[in-house]
Amino acid sequence: ATPEEALELCERLDPAREPGRLSFITRMGAGAIQDALPPLVRAVKASGRPVTWICDPMHGNTFVTKGGIKTRRFDDILDEIKGFFAVHQDEGSFPRGVHLELTSDDVTECLGGVDAVDDDGLDVSYRTLCDPRLNGNQSLELAFEVGEGKSKGGESRVSGTSLNDMQHNIEGIERAWNSVFAAPVAAKDPKLAKRIQDQLAEASGVFQPAISAI
Numbered sequence: 163a164t165p166e167e168a169l170e171l172c173e174r175l176d177p178a179r180e181p182g183r184l185s186f187i188t189r190m191g192a193g194a195i196q197d198a199l200p201p202l203v204r205a206v207k208a209s210g211r212p213v214t215w216i217c218d219p220m221h222g223n224t225f226v227t228k229g230g231i232k233t234r235r236f237d238d239i240l241d242e243i244k245g246f247f248a249v250h251q252d253e254g255s256f257p258r259g260v261h262l263e264l265t266s267d268d269v270t271e272c273l274g275g276v277d278a279v280d281d282d283g284l285d286v287s288y289r290t291l292c293d294p295r296l297n298g299n300q301s302l303e304l305a306f307e308v309g310e311g312k313s314k315g316g317e318s319r320v321s322g323t324s325l326n327d328m329q330h331n332i333e334g335i336e337r338a339w340n341s342v343f344a345a346p347v348a349a350k351d352p353k354l355a356k357r358i359q360d361q362l363a364e365a366s367g368v369f370q371p372a373i374s375a376i
Contacts, residue, residue, distance in 0.1 A: 165205035172211045185214040187261065191222035192241035196249060203253045216259040217246040220293065231284050233294045236274035240307055260308070264296040266346045275300035298343050302358065305335050336362045 163171075168186070176184040186206075190198050206213050219242035223234045243260055250257045270279045270286045271294035288294075296304060309332070339362060348355035 163202065165201050168202050169205055169209055169211070172206065172209065172213065176211070179210070179212060181212040182214065184212070185216055185258075187216045187218050188246065189218040189220070189222040190242070192219070192238040192245065194222070195242050195245040199246065199249045200253060203249060203255050207253060207255050214258045215246075215250065215255065216261060217243055217257060218261040219243050219246070220261065220263050224293065227281055227284070229281065229284075231281075231288065233284060234272045236272055236296070236300055236304070239272070239296070240304060243304075243308055262296065262301070262304070263293055264298075264301040266298040266301070266343050268299075268346070268350065269295060269297045271295050271297070272300060276303045298346055302339070302343055302347070305338070309335060332362070332365050336366060 171186075172184060186202075188195065188199060188202075203215070219239045220234060223238035223242060224232060225234070226232050239262075246257055246260075249255075267289070268287060269289050270277075270283050271288055271290050273279050273281070273284070275296070276299050277297065339358065344355060344359070347358065
């Protein structure tokens with residue numbers, strides 16, 4: 163889309179400029195987002211439109227291997243998310259969400275990540291009936307990578323607040339871990355599960371003293 167088309171969509175879909183009504187979901191691919199997204203964000207911000215910006219790093223990075231398997235690279239997914247955050251930081255805007263396709267199951271549908279899934283490994287446990295998903299380990303790795311990237315510089319890039327928002331982000335990751343990932347990871351690798359649990363507990367306790375101090 164061009165900036166003009168984005169503004170036309172804003173006018174047609176949200177003429178009253180109602181906060182929370184209009185979301186723009188970007189799916190540009192890791193190699194294009196830092197060039198394609200800035201003019202859109204800049205135009206929308208200048209217009210004063212209350213748009214919710216969401217990143218979909220999955221569909222723009224989907225491809226078919228030489229063996230005919232539909233897949234995505236972990237590094238491309240992560241790079242698009244990082245590019246999305248970077249653009250909004252540079253433009254003085256705030257990203258509000260990320261769309262991911264994932265499962266806690268031990269599938270091999272996306273390349274790379276901590277499990278180092280390669281082309282030959284895709285066949286080991288490729289179960290999806292539609293789009294390739296990040297597996298449990300890849301999902302956790304992505305959560306930690308994104309969380310680390312947001313916290314650099316002392317301010318969360320998600321909502322523009324600082325320590326309080328970072329505390330909420332950690333709490334959200336902790337809830338996701340406990341409700342979705344803890345049991346399957348513990349069944350496969352109890353030591354890894356214990357280490358992650360300890361790291362989450364440590365991270366959760368870091369911000370409250372700092373929040374109280376300021």
